Amino acid sequence: MNAKRLSVVAAGMLALGALSACGGDDSGTELAGSWDEIVAEAKKEGEVTIYSTHAPDNLEALKKAFEKKYPEIKLTYVRGTDADILPKVETEKQTGKGTADVHMTTDAAWIQNATDQGYNVEIVGPDFDETDYNRAESVLDDKWFLTSATVFGFGWNTSKVPGGLRTVEDILDPEMGDGRLGITNPAGIPTYVDMYRRINEDWGGNFVEDLAGQKPRVYESAVAIGQAIASGEIWGSPTAATTLLTEKENGAPVDFAVPENPFGVPWYSQVLESAPHANAAQVLADFLVTPEGQAAISHDYIAVLPDIEGTGVPGADVLAQDVELPDPATLDQDSVNAYQQEWEAEFQG
Amino acid sequence: MTTTETKPATKTATRARPRLRADSATWRGRLGYAALILVLGYLIVVPLYKLQSLAFSDGAAGYEAQYGRPDIGETLRTTFALALGSLVIAMVLGTILAFATSRLPRRMGFLRIVPLLPIVMPSVANIVGWAFLLSPGPGYLNALLRHLPWWSGSDTGPINVYSTTWIIIITGFGLTSFVYLFVSAGMQNIGSEHLEAAEISGSSTIGVFFKVVLPLLRPSLVYGGGVALLLGLGQFTGPLLLGQNEGVKVLTTEMYRRVSESPTNFAAAAAAGSPLVIFGLLVIFAQRYLLGNQTRFVTHGGKSFAPTHGRSAWAAVVVAVYGLVALVLPLIGLIIVSLSPYWSADLSWDLFTLDNYRALFDTPGIVESVVTSVVTSLAAVAICVPLGLGVAQLIVRRRDLPILRLLGDVITALPLGIPAVIFGVGFLLTYTQGPFILYGTKTIIVLVYVVLMVPFATRMQLTALVSMGNTYQEASAVSGAGPLETAFRVTLPMLKPAVLSSVALMFILLTHEFAASIMVRSATTQVMGTLLYDHWTNGSYPLVGAMAILMSVVTGAGVVIAMMIGGRNVLDNL
Numbered sequence: 001m002n003a004k005r006l007s008v009v010a011a012g013m014l015a016l017g018a019l020s021a022c023g024g025d026d027s028g029t030e031l032a033g034s035w036d037e038i039v040a041e042a043k044k045e046g047e048v049t050i051y052s053t054h055a056p057d058n059l060e061a062l063k064k065a066f067e068k069k070y071p072e073i074k075l076t077y078v079r080g081t082d083a084d085i086l087p088k089v090e091t092e093k094q095t096g097k098g099t100a101d102v103h104m105t106t107d108a109a110w111i112q113n114a115t116d117q118g119y120n121v122e123i124v125g126p127d128f129d130e131t132d133y134n135r136a137e138s139v140l141d142d143k144w145f146l147t148s149a150t151v152f153g154f155g156w157n158t159s160k161v162p163g164g165l166r167t168v169e170d171i172l173d174p175e176m177g178d179g180r181l182g183i184t185n186p187a188g189i190p191t192y193v194d195m196y197r198r199i200n201e202d203w204g205g206n207f208v209e210d211l212a213g214q215k216p217r218v219y220e221s222a223v224a225i226g227q228a229i230a231s232g233e234i235w236g237s238p239t240a241a242t243t244l245l246t247e248k249e250n251g252a253p254v255d256f257a258v259p260e261n262p263f264g265v266p267w268y269s270q271v272l273e274s275a276p277h278a279n280a281a282q283v284l285a286d287f288l289v290t291p292e293g294q295a296a297i298s299h300d301y302i303a304v305l306p307d308i309e310g311t312g313v314p315g316a317d318v319l320a321q322d323v324e325l326p327d328p329a330t331l332d333q334d335s336v337n338a339y340q341q342e343w344e345a346e347f348q349g
Numbered sequence: 350m351t352t353t354e355t356k357p358a359t360k361t362a363t364r365a366r367p368r369l370r371a372d373s374a375t376w377r378g379r380l381g382y383a384a385l386i387l388v389l390g391y392l393i394v395v396p397l398y399k400l401q402s403l404a405f406s407d408g409a410a411g412y413e414a415q416y417g418r419p420d421i422g423e424t425l426r427t428t429f430a431l432a433l434g435s436l437v438i439a440m441v442l443g444t445i446l447a448f449a450t451s452r453l454p455r456r457m458g459f460l461r462i463v464p465l466l467p468i469v470m471p472s473v474a475n476i477v478g479w480a481f482l483l484s485p486g487p488g489y490l491n492a493l494l495r496h497l498p499w500w501s502g503s504d505t506g507p508i509n510v511y512s513t514t515w516i517i518i519i520t521g522f523g524l525t526s527f528v529y530l531f532v533s534a535g536m537q538n539i540g541s542e543h544l545e546a547a548e549i550s551g552s553s554t555i556g557v558f559f560k561v562v563l564p565l566l567r568p569s570l571v572y573g574g575g576v577a578l579l580l581g582l583g584q585f586t587g588p589l590l591l592g593q594n595e596g597v598k599v600l601t602t603e604m605y606r607r608v609s610e611s612p613t614n615f616a617a618a619a620a621a622g623s624p625l626v627i628f629g630l631l632v633i634f635a636q637r638y639l640l641g642n643q644t645r646f647v648t649h650g651g652k653s654f655a656p657t658h659g660r661s662a663w664a665a666v667v668v669a670v671y672g673l674v675a676l677v678l679p680l681i682g683l684i685i686v687s688l689s690p691y692w693s694a695d696l697s698w699d700l701f702t703l704d705n706y707r708a709l710f711d712t713p714g715i716v717e718s719v720v721t722s723v724v725t726s727l728a729a730v731a732i733c734v735p736l737g738l739g740v741a742q743l744i745v746r747r748r749d750l751p752i753l754r755l756l757g758d759v760i761t762a763l764p765l766g767i768p769a770v771i772f773g774v775g776f777l778l779t780y781t782q783g784p785f786i787l788y789g790t791k792t793i794i795v796l797v798y799v800v801l802m803v804p805f806a807t808r809m810q811l812t813a814l815v816s817m818g819n820t821y822q823e824a825s826a827v828s829g830a831g832p833l834e835t836a837f838r839v840t841l842p843m844l845k846p847a848v849l850s851s852v853a854l855m856f857i858l859l860t861h862e863f864a865a866s867i868m869v870r871s872a873t874t875q876v877m878g879t880l881l882y883d884h885w886t887n888g889s890y891p892l893v894g895a896m897a898i899l900m901s902v903v904t905g906a907g908v909v910i911a912m913m914i915g916g917r918n919v920l921d922n923l
Contacts, residue, residue: 056889082611083609087613088872091788095789097790099789100872188610224887225888227888228888230693231486232486232693233486233692333612344596345419347596
């Protein structure tokens with residue numbers, strides 16, 4: 001019996017010990033003085049983490065390019081939708097237990113609020129001041145920096161829709177009804193709320209209702225739509241991402257076209273106040289706006305620098321600086337929630 | 350067991366002892382058990398309490414936010430349809446399977462393990478496998494069905510795995526194993542004399558089933574049905590993975606949405622979980638009331654007969670068909686996708702590739718997630734076994750501590766009645782605030798796993814302790830062994846099978862835990878199931894297929910190791 005009692009006490013101690021053993025393990029590092037010192041400290045920190053809603057293939061390319069330039073620093077990326085990532089960034093700030101160093105998003109309202117709420121620190125890298133980057137156009141409050149941009153367009157499976165999808169009429173063709181189109185769910189993603197509002201206006205004033213009449217399938221993200229088009233689960237989408245171009249290069253039976261009046265959105269990034277690697281975070285932020293960084297992160301997307309090979313979208317000859325951030329005033333919490341419920345009633349009711 | 354609380358015959362001995370010593374020993378014991386209950390209470394009750402107090406704060410704003418949604422009626426209807434629909438499927442299939450396995454021909458005896466295997470297969474793997482088979486477009490089984498004359502000519506369907514109906518059917522299939530567990534345990538207690546008597550009196554197999562077996566099974570059917578209903582209400586994986594497409598929502602997925610939107614609304618999530626908590630509590634208390642005194646269930650005793658095997662070939666067919674549908678088919682779906690460059694109904698041998706398995710090692714995070722799953726599961730099991738043994742000892746042997754016993758009994762039953770999602774949300778809320786900020790650590794995963802598994806650790810060791818009775822320990826004491834010697838030479842060896850099976854069961858359940866993990870994981874601290882889900886929502890289907898196979902292999906390896914240590918019958922003891 002004593003042995004049992006001992007084991008009971010031991011178990012209790014174990015559980016308590018496990019609880020208390022977890023104070024702050026890494027409280028984060030201090031930012032060094034000059035840029036050379038920052039780079040040297042970053043190499044000592046040895047790792048850096050980015051949270052991003054960009055395409056997984058581009059983030060993988062970014063990892064390779066960054067680690068090639070800074071072999072001493074291991075880059076970890078976490079890819080998800082804004083709905084996945086924003087709550088995590090919020091929790092990390094609240095608990096003071098940061099994992100992410102750099103965070104990249106398209107959510108205009110969130111971008112506006114974050115600076116007021118002290119989420120981020122000033123960026124200090126030298127490449128933000130390069131003429132081509134156009135700091136005045138590209139950096140908000142010395143904290144958020146323009147990183148990339150995308151346009152959503154028509155994507156289709158070439159073996160299912162040999163003629164392709166070129167116009168709004170092609171999308172609303174009865175042939176494409178009954179689950180053959182795929183669209184993204186705007187739940188928790190204000191950027192998509194903005195997208196549905198804008199294409200509704202730009203594509204005929206009643207486009208969303210007509211689209212709902214097509215009974216499209218609903219996916220969590222544009223990346224998932226790309227995969228579903230490649231697999232033939234759906235035939236096409238009016239709101240595909242340019243990742244389809246990468247899939248096409250990989251040999252998947254897909255194609256992509258930019259419609260008239262496309263909806264585009266820029267990505268902005270911030271260095272987080274809760275970053276566990278203060279120096280490596282600045283080094284990564286700076287790398288993102290260098291030509292090597294842009295070639296990786298903006299491959300088949302819209303770059304922030306001119307003349308970067310492999311970037312850009314056929315039919316949309318623009319730079320990321322030309323793609324406007326949505327007006328945050330139209331994307332407050334209540335109006336986003338209200339639109340979301342309206343959207344669900346229309347598409348899933 | 351100290352002498353103070355046993356037979357009157359030993360009372361004189363007690364009186365002869367110095368009072369002080371006896372008292373301090375008694376108090377040490379009480380304090381030890383009180384500390385144990387406090388720790389469990391903090392782990393299990395505090396997160397639930399925090400959720401509710403948050404939901405009611407600010408004039409019950411959480412309830413208003415959740416139950417003021419225009420789709421809440423539909424959500425509630427779907428929740429109950431899922432629970433009841435899957436319950437009916439699981440009860441019917443589980444009972445038929447239990448009867449069939451009891452009638453298996455002797456050389457087909459190995460088939461008895463088949464109905465349990467779906468428990469070994471991770472639920473995320475199983476559901477993803479079904480999606481690969483039954484997605485209306487590229488689903489392989491759908492593509493095959495479209496070759497049938499009456500479905501030809503269409504390029505989608507006939508089955509839509511994303512519909513409510515099919516989510517219910519697939520959930521019901523998953524719950525069948527749990528019902529089977531309870532019913533087959535009840536079936537084993539039916540003496541074969543009854544069956545033989547009925548057969549000799551001229552009853553057919555179906556007659557025996559309806560007139561003898563079913564009435565005798567009533568208690569286990571009620572109990573197994575209750576458990577399956579609770580599990581059905583708390584179902585999360587199926588609706589989350591399959592329901593997105595058509596907007597199928599249940600209360601558990603609503604909880605997930607409320608804490609994974611920005612800004613997070615814990616109050617609304619807590620409110621969404623309330624009906625499930627209340628229902629779980631009702632079932633737990635009803636069970637306490639119905640079962641009453643546990644010692645009535647001592648089963649060790651002489652047995653005058655050995656169970657005989659049946660001679661029914663149909664039984665083997667039934668079990669084999671179930672195994673094929675519930676296990677082999679989804680596995681085939683996973684294997685085909687994992688060997689393809691992209692998921693498509695047009696298969697061709699030239700496209701088959703092992704790239705996705707190589708990608709398991711190249712894709713960041715996958716190997717880490719396997720390590721995290723195994724390490725956190727083992728840690729949780731290592732904590733659970735002594736905790737469970739402590740509570741079991743308290744409940745079975747310490748009649749002198751009625752309040753602590755009752756608390757231990759009820760607190761350790763809570764995680765069985767209340768869905769894992771709710772504990773996940775409660776832990777996220779509790780441990781992202783002081784005093785213990787554990788967000789982003791493996792510790793929070795270990796702790797929530799401990800909570801989920803405490804009922805199994807406690808119940809399985811408790812059952813073994815109860816059925817052992819006091820006689821072995823008394824015999825040991827009479828033969829002159831001290832309490833320590835009795836513990837090590839009699840109690841523990843006798844409990845070994847129970848401990849080993851509980852370890853095996855807990856490890857299996859934890860390595861594919863999903864519902865609580867997805868709440869408490871952070872971006873870089875992921876277990877296998879949560880990372881698989883991330884790749885699923887990103888649409889990386891071939892990689893998801895390979896990950897699901899990897900997950901099944903890890904769990905399968907756990908089962909094999911458990912069998913090597915605990916003998917081939919470890920799974921039988923579940």
